[in-house]
Amino acid sequence: MDFNLTEDRRMLQDSLNRYLGDKYPVDHRNKVAYALPCHDPDKWAEMAELGALFALAPEDAGGFGGTGFDIMVVFEALGRALNPEPLLGAAMASRLMTKIGADQEVLLSGATKYAVAVGEVEAPYDLDSITCTATAKGAGHVLSGRKSAVYGGQVADVILVAAMLDGKPALFEVQASDAQIAGYPMMDGGGAAEVLLDDTPAKLLMADAADALTDALNAGTLALCAEAVGAMDVTHATTLDYLRTRKQFGVPIGKFQVLQHRAVDMLTEIEQSRSITIKAASELDGPDASRFVSMAKNLIGRAARLVAEEAIQMHGGIAMTWEYPVSHYAKRLVMLDAQLGDTDYHLSRVMAGLKAA
Amino acid sequence: MDLSFAPEEIAFRDEVRAYLAENLPKRISDAVRNGGEQTKEMLEEWHAILNRKGWLATTWGVDFGGPGWTPVQKHIFEEECCRAYAPRIVPFGLNMLGPVLQAFGSKEQQDYYLPRILDGTDWWCQGYSEPGAGSDLASLKTRAVREGDHYIINGQKTWTTLGQHANMIFCLCRTDPAAKQQEGISFILVDLATPGIEMRPIRLIEGGHEVNEVFFTDVRVPVANLVGEENKGWTIAKFLLTHERTGIAGVGFSMQSLEEVKALARKIRRAGRPLIEDPLFAARIAQAEIDLEAMKITNLRMLFKAQQQGAPGPETSILKIKGTVIHQELKDLARRALGPVAAPFPGSMTDGNIMFGPEGTANNAARYFNNRKTSIFGGSNEIQRNILTKTMLEL
Numbered sequence: 001m002d003f004n005l006t007e008d009r010r011m012l013q014d015s016l017n018r019y020l021g022d023k024y025p026v027d028h029r030n031k032v033a034y035a036l037p038c039h040d041p042d043k044w045a046e047m048a049e050l051g052a053l054f055a056l057a058p059e060d061a062g063g064f065g066g067t068g069f070d071i072m073v074v075f076e077a078l079g080r081a082l083n084p085e086p087l088l089g090a091a092m093a094s095r096l097m098t099k100i101g102a103d104q105e106v107l108l109s110g111a112t113k114y115a116v117a118v119g120e121v122e123a124p125y126d127l128d129s130i131t132c133t134a135t136a137k138g139a140g141h142v143l144s145g146r147k148s149a150v151y152g153g154q155v156a157d158v159i160l161v162a163a164m165l166d167g168k169p170a171l172f173e174v175q176a177s178d179a180q181i182a183g184y185p186m187m188d189g190g191g192a193a194e195v196l197l198d199d200t201p202a203k204l205l206m207a208d209a210a211d212a213l214t215d216a217l218n219a220g221t222l223a224l225c226a227e228a229v230g231a232m233d234v235t236h237a238t239t240l241d242y243l244r245t246r247k248q249f250g251v252p253i254g255k256f257q258v259l260q261h262r263a264v265d266m267l268t269e270i271e272q273s274r275s276i277t278i279k280a281a282s283e284l285d286g287p288d289a290s291r292f293v294s295m296a297k298n299l300i301g302r303a304a305r306l307v308a309e310e311a312i313q314m315h316g317g318i319a320m321t322w323e324y325p326v327s328h329y330a331k332r333l334v335m336l337d338a339q340l341g342d343t344d345y346h347l348s349r350v351m352a353g354l355k356a357a
Numbered sequence: 358m359d360l361s362f363a364p365e366e367i368a369f370r371d372e373v374r375a376y377l378a379e380n381l382p383k384r385i386s387d388a389v390r391n392g393g394e395q396t397k398e399m400l401e402e403w404h405a406i407l408n409r410k411g412w413l414a415t416t417w418g419v420d421f422g423g424p425g426w427t428p429v430q431k432h433i434f435e436e437e438c439c440r441a442y443a444p445r446i447v448p449f450g451l452n453m454l455g456p457v458l459q460a461f462g463s464k465e466q467q468d469y470y471l472p473r474i475l476d477g478t479d480w481w482c483q484g485y486s487e488p489g490a491g492s493d494l495a496s497l498k499t500r501a502v503r504e505g506d507h508y509i510i511n512g513q514k515t516w517t518t519l520g521q522h523a524n525m526i527f528c529l530c531r532t533d534p535a536a537k538q539q540e541g542i543s544f545i546l547v548d549l550a551t552p553g554i555e556m557r558p559i560r561l562i563e564g565g566h567e568v569n570e571v572f573f574t575d576v577r578v579p580v581a582n583l584v585g586e587e588n589k590g591w592t593i594a595k596f597l598l599t600h601e602r603t604g605i606a607g608v609g610f611s612m613q614s615l616e617e618v619k620a621l622a623r624k625i626r627r628a629g630r631p632l633i634e635d636p637l638f639a640a641r642i643a644q645a646e647i648d649l650e651a652m653k654i655t656n657l658r659m660l661f662k663a664q665q666q667g668a669p670g671p672e673t674s675i676l677k678i679k680g681t682v683i684h685q686e687l688k689d690l691a692r693r694a695l696g697p698v699a700a701p702f703p704g705s706m707t708d709g710n711i712m713f714g715p716e717g718t719a720n721n722a723a724r725y726f727n728n729r730k731t732s733i734f735g736g737s738n739e740i741q742r743n744i745l746t747k748t749m750l751e752l
Contacts, residue, residue: 252752282358354639
């Protein structure tokens with residue numbers, strides 16, 4: 001049993017935290033995050049140089065990480081800085097490409113940006129309900145349908161698309177330039193896109209891709225959990241600073257027990273969130289990955305909303321303003337619940353395990 | 358990071374598991390499983406079995422006859438004991454007074470009392486809380502006045518767990534009423550056979566007799582029974598409360614409770630299907646299971662830290678708060694799963710041939726009510742929040 005990070009991961013964590021703190025602070029982040037393309041190409045390149053993308057793939061795929069713990073370390077740092085760059089798509093795409101043994105040099109170097117398109121308007125989370133279909137045409141395939149909430153899709157060069165082929169979800173590669181892409185900034189910053197496919201040429205990467213897609217979704221969900229832990233830590237620390245300095249009735253408001261106990265409850269939920277994320281990370285490559293990832297996303301959905309709403313409440317007005325960073329953290333913490341399966345969706349997945357038992 | 362136990366820890370777990378399978382009498386584990394009364398004789402028998410193996414005083418150093426386990430080994434042992442439905446080791450002598458005497462007691466006190474704790478000669482109980490001093494323990498009023506070679510003790514203690522079995526009590530008494538609250542308290546050992554002591558049962562919410570109140574009227578106690586220095590008892594009290602908090606997450610008990618709830622929900626049918634497939638009930642089980650899974654890791658993280666730093670930190674209060682709330686939720690689910698079958702008052706079923714509910718579950722309502730205590734004792738969850746406010750949040 002060892003809860004310390006390896007030296008390599010600690011160094012990566014330190015350098016990412018330092019870089020993002022110095023070069024990508026919240027005021028710059030806010031300039032990037034809420035307007036298309038929700039992306040700063042220079043900073044993206046620098047983050048790639050620091051290894052933020054190489055850490056997402058195992059050594060035999062050209063990276064230097066690729067485990068759940070590597071994903072956890074990278075995304076926790078991104079969460080601390082509320083970073084809007086499109087790493088989620090890269091992380092999921094890298095998992096898929098590792099599974100099919102595709103070369104991912106251009107993904108890991110940051111030269112080519114990838115997004116993964118699974119969810120649809122009427123079925124945002126499920127692999128089972130995909131309606132986007134693939135048809136053989138000439139030597140290849142064409143895809144038709146609409147993919148929804150494709151994170152990073154607004155700047156992606158390549159989109160990995162889940163589409164039905166012979167009654168099974170298959171994995172295709174689509175060049176962004178071949179599809180109709182409607183990008184948008186999100187409420188909580190960062191970009192996504194609706195991807196419209198209409199006889200769009202696509203390269204088949206894997207015919208029966210349900211397991212590979214589930215794995216990619218698990219990895220992406222773990223990434224979101226780690227991001228939430230990072231964002232919750234900063235939100236809590238900022239709230240504590242405020243409780244120590246803001247005076248009313250002649251004393252710092254942190255002297256009031258009603259606020260102290262609520263601040264403790266935030267701490268408790270954050271530690272529980274950190275624990276379940278560590279557990280999910282440790283199980284990502286195991287047989288029960290879906291179960292533990294769902295446990296993590298469910299708990300974090302509850303905790304993140306509590307932390308966000310309590311932080312706003314305890315700041316009493318100031319965190320309602322655009323200018324104060326906590327407002328942006330709070331938005332991210334609430335909205336990430338709806339990414340790749342919300343609390344209820346993941347609770348159902350855990351419940352399904354009870355039924356089978 | 359690596360969440361798995363080391364090979365030697367797994368070997369240790371297997372050794373404990375095998376030992377329990379071999380040596381824990383079924384009569385005793387059945388009583389624990391069924392939530393029936395654990396008699397004094399049963400508890401003493403179990404203590405004696407563990408003592409023969411050298412596994413009774415798990416928190417003691419090797420010098421004093423403890424097994425010298427790491428925090429992880431202690432954790433594994435406790436988890437396995439829960440898994441096997443072994444009775445919980447009665448903590449007052451073994452896990453509270455023992456460590457206190459080792460840290461603060463005189464050589465004479467150690468030599469005399471520690472072996473008697475191990476072999477069961479003495480059954481200790483705790484004289485801390487008073488009717489007017491609960492969370493604010495330092496406001497305690499029980500007086501010990503020095504008269505020659507004796508203290509004369511007057512006052513009242515309460516919530517004395519299993520005091521009805523005890524022959525000895527350790528007490529916090531006020532020895533200097535003029536000093537500031539925490540500075541006039543002493544830690545004194547009292548033989549319950551001393552004239553002037555009366556123990557009265559307190560009947561608890563579910564009807565059981567688990568705690569007592571103890572009245573002291575002009576009780577003469579030799580000065581030799583003072584532990585540590587006079588008026589320095591508060592340091593000992595705090596030390597002891599820290600020991601009381603270790604293992605307080607009760608992860609093993611919650612895992613046991615979760616399995617019970619699941620087993621019950623598979624047997625009981627509602628709306629034409631097993632209760633475990635009812636979406637509302639299944640959601641409650643699943644959420645409790647998720648919280649418990651996180652709790653297990655939080656517990657291991659703190660064990661790991663304790664192992665590295667040599668002592669548990671203030672963050673163990675998180676374990677107390679969350680651990681008790683999860684356990685209470687599971688006890689609530691067990692009660693709700695049974696529905697009306699949980700209603701018969703414990704012991705009210707005169708025909709021993711009729712089972713109410715699946716085996717051992719008829720006490721689920723009683724257990725639910727009894728377990729409301731866990732968020733109150735050992736420093737209420739609100740006090741734990743105060744501790745965390747000071748130590749972790751620095752507000």
